[in-house]
Amino acid sequence: MELGQVPLLFSRLPMFPFFDAAHYLASVMALKEQRGAVEVSRQSPIACWFSAMLYCFGGSILSSLMLAEPPVGFLANSTNIFLASSVWYLVFFCPHDIIYRCFSFLPLRLMIAGMKEVTRTWKITAGVAHANSHYKNAWLIMVAVGWARGAGGGLISNFEQLVRGVWKPESNELLKMSYPVKVALVGAVLFTLQHAQNLPIARHNLMFFYTTFLVVTKVTMMLTQSAVSPFAPFESVLGRMLFGWQQTPSKVKGEARVSSNGTSSVCDRSAGEASESIKKGQAKKTE
Amino acid sequence: MELGQVPLLFSRLPMFPFFDAAHYLASVMALKEQRGAVEVSRQSPIACWFSAMLYCFGGSILSSLMLAEPPVGFLANSTNIFLASSVWYLVFFCPHDIIYRCFSFLPLRLMIAGMKEVTRTWKITAGVAHANSHYKNAWLIMVAVGWARGAGGGLISNFEQLVRGVWKPESNELLKMSYPVKVALVGAVLFTLQHAQNLPIARHNLMFFYTTFLVVTKVTMMLTQSAVSPFAPFESVLGRMLFGWQQTPSKVKGEARVSSNGTSSVCDRSAGEASESIKKGQAKKTE
Amino acid sequence: MELGQVPLLFSRLPMFPFFDAAHYLASVMALKEQRGAVEVSRQSPIACWFSAMLYCFGGSILSSLMLAEPPVGFLANSTNIFLASSVWYLVFFCPHDIIYRCFSFLPLRLMIAGMKEVTRTWKITAGVAHANSHYKNAWLIMVAVGWARGAGGGLISNFEQLVRGVWKPESNELLKMSYPVKVALVGAVLFTLQHAQNLPIARHNLMFFYTTFLVVTKVTMMLTQSAVSPFAPFESVLGRMLFGWQQTPSKVKGEARVSSNGTSSVCDRSAGEASESIKKGQAKKTE
Numbered sequence: 001m002e003l004g005q006v007p008l009l010f011s012r013l014p015m016f017p018f019f020d021a022a023h024y025l026a027s028v029m030a031l032k033e034q035r036g037a038v039e040v041s042r043q044s045p046i047a048c049w050f051s052a053m054l055y056c057f058g059g060s061i062l063s064s065l066m067l068a069e070p071p072v073g074f075l076a077n078s079t080n081i082f083l084a085s086s087v088w089y090l091v092f093f094c095p096h097d098i099i100y101r102c103f104s105f106l107p108l109r110l111m112i113a114g115m116k117e118v119t120r121t122w123k124i125t126a127g128v129a130h131a132n133s134h135y136k137n138a139w140l141i142m143v144a145v146g147w148a149r150g151a152g153g154g155l156i157s158n159f160e161q162l163v164r165g166v167w168k169p170e171s172n173e174l175l176k177m178s179y180p181v182k183v184a185l186v187g188a189v190l191f192t193l194q195h196a197q198n199l200p201i202a203r204h205n206l207m208f209f210y211t212t213f214l215v216v217t218k219v220t221m222m223l224t225q226s227a228v229s230p231f232a233p234f235e236s237v238l239g240r241m242l243f244g245w246q247q248t249p250s251k252v253k254g255e256a257r258v259s260s261n262g263t264s265s266v267c268d269r270s271a272g273e274a275s276e277s278i279k280k281g282q283a284k285k286t287e
Numbered sequence: 288m289e290l291g292q293v294p295l296l297f298s299r300l301p302m303f304p305f306f307d308a309a310h311y312l313a314s315v316m317a318l319k320e321q322r323g324a325v326e327v328s329r330q331s332p333i334a335c336w337f338s339a340m341l342y343c344f345g346g347s348i349l350s351s352l353m354l355a356e357p358p359v360g361f362l363a364n365s366t367n368i369f370l371a372s373s374v375w376y377l378v379f380f381c382p383h384d385i386i387y388r389c390f391s392f393l394p395l396r397l398m399i400a401g402m403k404e405v406t407r408t409w410k411i412t413a414g415v416a417h418a419n420s421h422y423k424n425a426w427l428i429m430v431a432v433g434w435a436r437g438a439g440g441g442l443i444s445n446f447e448q449l450v451r452g453v454w455k456p457e458s459n460e461l462l463k464m465s466y467p468v469k470v471a472l473v474g475a476v477l478f479t480l481q482h483a484q485n486l487p488i489a490r491h492n493l494m495f496f497y498t499t500f501l502v503v504t505k506v507t508m509m510l511t512q513s514a515v516s517p518f519a520p521f522e523s524v525l526g527r528m529l530f531g532w533q534q535t536p537s538k539v540k541g542e543a544r545v546s547s548n549g550t551s552s553v554c555d556r557s558a559g560e561a562s563e564s565i566k567k568g569q570a571k572k573t574e
Numbered sequence: 575m576e577l578g579q580v581p582l583l584f585s586r587l588p589m590f591p592f593f594d595a596a597h598y599l600a601s602v603m604a605l606k607e608q609r610g611a612v613e614v615s616r617q618s619p620i621a622c623w624f625s626a627m628l629y630c631f632g633g634s635i636l637s638s639l640m641l642a643e644p645p646v647g648f649l650a651n652s653t654n655i656f657l658a659s660s661v662w663y664l665v666f667f668c669p670h671d672i673i674y675r676c677f678s679f680l681p682l683r684l685m686i687a688g689m690k691e692v693t694r695t696w697k698i699t700a701g702v703a704h705a706n707s708h709y710k711n712a713w714l715i716m717v718a719v720g721w722a723r724g725a726g727g728g729l730i731s732n733f734e735q736l737v738r739g740v741w742k743p744e745s746n747e748l749l750k751m752s753y754p755v756k757v758a759l760v761g762a763v764l765f766t767l768q769h770a771q772n773l774p775i776a777r778h779n780l781m782f783f784y785t786t787f788l789v790v791t792k793v794t795m796m797l798t799q800s801a802v803s804p805f806a807p808f809e810s811v812l813g814r815m816l817f818g819w820q821q822t823p824s825k826v827k828g829e830a831r832v833s834s835n836g837t838s839s840v841c842d843r844s845a846g847e848a849s850e851s852i853k854k855g856q857a858k859k860t861e
Contacts, residue, residue: 040749047748066385068357070642075714092819140362158449162732167743174334177325210805243332243380355644427649445736456741460623462614530619530667 015122020080022115024087025103027055027153029112032091032100041092044124045165052088053081054160055120058153063145067134110219116151120180121207124150124187128195142192143185150184160242179221179229183214186231294495302409307367309402311374314391314440316399319378319387327451328379334450339375340368341447345440350414350432354421397506404501407464407467408494410475411437415482426479433475438468466508468515470501473518581777589696594654596689598661599677601629601727603686606674607667614738615666621737626662627655628734632727637701637719643709684793691788694754695781698724698761702769713766715743720762725755753803755797760805 013019031037031052041048054061057074064071075081090099103112127149131142152174153160161168173181187210193199194206201209217230229235239245300306318324318339328335341348344361351358362368377386390399414436418429440447441460448455460468474497480486481493505515516522526532587593605611605626615622628635631648638645649655664673677686701723705716727734728747735742745754761784767773768780775783791804803809813819 023477042750042817042819044749045813047746050748059734064642066357066359068351068355070640070643070708070715072715072718073709075711075718076709078712078714081714089816095818127722135360135363136355138363138365140365140368141357141359142364144359162743163746163748165744165746165749167454167741170452172334172450172452174337174450175331175452177331231382239332242376243329244382246331308796353644354644377613421644422647422650425652427652427655428644428646431646431649454741456736457739459621459737459739461624461737462618462739464618464620526619528689529663530616531669532616 007202007204010211011204011207013118015119016080017083019115019119019122021083021087022112023082023089023119024056025058026112026116028052028088029103029209031055034164036164036166038092047165048092049085051160051163053084054156054163055153056088056104058156058160059123059127059149059151060097062148062152063130066145067131072221086147087276108186110222113218113222114215118211119185120150120214121187121211123152124184125191125203128188128191132195139192139196142195143188146188146191147185150187151181152184154178154181154184172238179231182229182231183217187214250262294489294491297498298491298494300405303367304370306402306406308370308374309399310406311343311371312378313399313403314388315339315371315375315378316390318342321451323451323453324540325379334452336372336375338450339379340371341443341450342440343371345443345447346410346414346436346438349435349439349443350417353432353435354418358532365459379572397509400505400509401502404505407437407471407501408474410439410497411471412478412490412494415475415478419482424483426483428476429479429482430472433478436470436526437471437474439471441465441468441471465516469516469518470504474501485558581776585778585781587692589693590654591657593689593693593696593697595661596686597657597658597693598630599665600686602626602658602662602691603663603674605629608738610738610740612666621739622666623659623662625734625737626666627658628730628737628742629727630658630662631731632726632734633646633697633723636722636726636730637704638659640719640722641705641715684796687792687796688789691792692785694724694758694788695785697726698736698758699765699777699781702762702765706769711770714771716766716769717759717762720765721759724758724761726758728752728755728758734803754806756803758790 032041037048037051040051060074061071070195094100103109124146127146130149131138131145135141146276148155151173158169159174177185188201189212190206191203194201194203196215201207220226236245241274316503319328324335324338326566327338340361344475347361348358351360357374381387391395411433414433417436418425418432435442438460445455445459464472477486477493477497478490481488507513523532605616609624611622614625627648634648635645638647668674675752698720701720702716704723705712709715722729725747732743732746749758764773764780764784765777768775768777773780794800796856808814810819
């Protein structure tokens with residue numbers, strides 16, 4: 001009986017302040033690890049702060065835009081803004097980089113990453129419910145808004161990069177989905193199905209199992225530094241069934257390469273930015 | 288008497304399902320003919336689907352953004368989304384490309400193109416009426432929203448291309464208007480004037496004559512493969528009167544070249560994308 | 575007693591038509607001085623007109639987007655649109671460039687620039703009050719909307735340039751703030767504090783003193799052609815206190831260079847566009 005109540009109690013877990021703080025910390029640290037971000041923080045703290053807010057509140061901004069609600073609405077929640085801004089300040093400007101180094105310590109990093117994944121579930125369910133309050137039973141809108149909330153900054157990464165003066169049109173999260181964006185899409189579909197009572201499972205149970213899956217997968221991927229998406233086999237089957245990938249055997253390899261790259265896109269991105277910042281440095285020299 | 292009722296009956300023609308389907312078919316085929324689109328459809332079906340939806344519902348999305356209505360609203364109309372998605376799937380992933388090849392057959396292509404032009408009239412009138420319901424008699428807003436609905440994906444082509452990883456800032460539909468964008472602007476002005484009762488013509492008559500003009504021009508241009516816009520003489524006169532194009536005789540040639548290129552912009556675009564995809568291919572080789 | 579009433583009378587000054595006209599004139603002349611703008615005006619008057627509207631009404635459009643109000647709302651005010659369009663037409667297409675040359679005469683130019691700065695105060699206060707009517711006492715939103723209104727086209731310059739076929743992702747007004755954007759931010763903060771009654775000063779007095787500061791600084795900077803922002807010392811102190819700029823002495827110089835460039839960004843921009851248009855010219859030759 002005790003064990004059966006765990007999902008219900010879990011689904012009542014408050015996100016504020018600890019899980020929200022972990023989300024902000026993980027997001028801002030991911031921003032700091034983008035090549036060029038530290039230079040931006042020195043050159044223009046306001047651009048860096050705005051970029052950090054897009055990382056932290058990107059899902060909320062995107063879903064507001066989709067539902068024609070004020071995209072600045074997130075600024076009304078002063079407490080969360082203050083928390084996120086403090087985290088941003090400490091990560092970027094703490095003397096001797098203490099905070100960043102401290103949370104780069106693997107066990108802490110794993111804990112932060114796990115807690116961030118928990119907030120993803122809460123965001124997706126909130127997004128699905130919010131979309132349903134605007135459009136009754138428009139399941140495509142529920143999926144879209146849930147996805148936007150859950151995948152957060154990923155989907156607007158092109159425009160987040162633009163704030164920092166980086167523009168990479170050749171890649172976006174729709175062309176090469178990273179693992180978090182994929183898993184948020186799956187989650188949005190699941191919670192929409194559950195909301196429309198097409199899944200024989202209670203909401204708190206689905207939240208519990210989905211969150212467990214998120215956390216376990218994330219921690220495993222971080223520990224093994226694996227770039228293999230757990231969805232790869234399903235994608236391959238779906239691709240073969242729907243889009244005829246088996247008809248072009250030489251293409252299948254390419255696909256596999258792409259989807260495995262998808263998960264390691266953060267590294268790719270950093271590498272790309274590295275070469276870019278090198279180019280810029282050279283350009284400055286020649287000026 | 289029978290003949291006089293034709294415009295009235297015509298104006299009551301339902302767009303769903305046949306004309307809508309023709310619009311989706313023509314739009315998705317135009318997308319498939321963009322160089323690089325087929326590669327995108329293999330690499331990321333979701334990006335390709337999203338791109339196709341921007342082609343099919345671009346006007347609706349743009350006018351929603353302009354009037355601060357939810358831009359995801361078009362997803363609430365499940366039937367139309369399902370129809371457009373089926374068309375997208377059949378055009379891109381049908382075995383042996385049967386559907387695409389079938390509708391590339393000239394007579395069918397002409398019919399589809401003609402039916403697509405019919406939907407343009409309906410969209411412009413709907414846009415003008417919708418804008419009028421928000422802002423009473425704000426004729427500039429009526430023109431803008433009618434134009435946005437009618438010119439559809441054209442005006443947001445920069446951002447549609449971004450979804451596919453293509454970015455061509457040096458060209459947009461305001462800098463080099465293609466013929467459909469121009470004719471939609473003219474239509475939006477005409478229907479706004481009619482709505483404000485400044486034109487001595489009934490709405491259904493204007494719809495009938497404007498649609499006839501659209502269809503005849505489109506079919507003629509497709510048959511003769513002509514790049515000369517029917518508006519070229521008017522543009523030239525207007526340009527001379529308003530913007531002093533005659534004062535710079537060397538420029539006039541340039542202008543003429545530009546406006547004739549305007550109509551053939553689809554070919555230019557494809558050529559541009561071709562060279563670009565060649566570059567990308569070479570880049571991949573060197574990687 | 576007479577003197578004490580000056581600020582109150584000043585705060586009741588109507589902006590329409592003279593100050594608005596000065597704002598449009600200064601904005602459109604700034605647009606014309608962007609390299610490439612004159613070519614755009616010949617090639618596509620509509621793109622040029624749209625660009626001019628973004629310069630003139632950029633603040634209104636941006637704040638509408640932020641508060642999820644129709645961004646085309648500014649088109650409903652036909653009188654102002656007509657005024658701005660007339661100014662645009664006269665500046666760009668007047669025979670022998672009479673209007674542009676006339677207002678390039680320094681004393682007139684100074685007067686226009688001074689009057690434009692007056693409208694900035696009115697826009698910031700209107701933005702702060704408007705945001706407050708949406709979100710009671712959400713001071714961050716009040717600052718953001720007031721800033722957006724006051725800094726106007728600057729903040730959306732990337733997208734304004736895109737209309738003209740120019741794309742410079744490596745620079746934006748958040749990365750390298752120009753002086754008008756900075757002073758609008760300071761103004762938005764001051765008027766928000768005043769609105770929340772945290773400043774011991776009446777609204778009309780603050781408006782008077784802030785406007786005086788704006789006008790005097792602007793005229794001084796134009797007369798001395800100085801690129802030194804009056805905020806440079808404060809920025810330096812703040813930067814040292816908050817972001818540890820003193821810890822990296824070699825960086826401080828870089829910072830100073832950046833902030834002094836910030837004010838001269840219009841020149842930089844023109845130079846950038848010049849080199850770009852040269853490149854384009856060469857590209858055309860080689861075609």
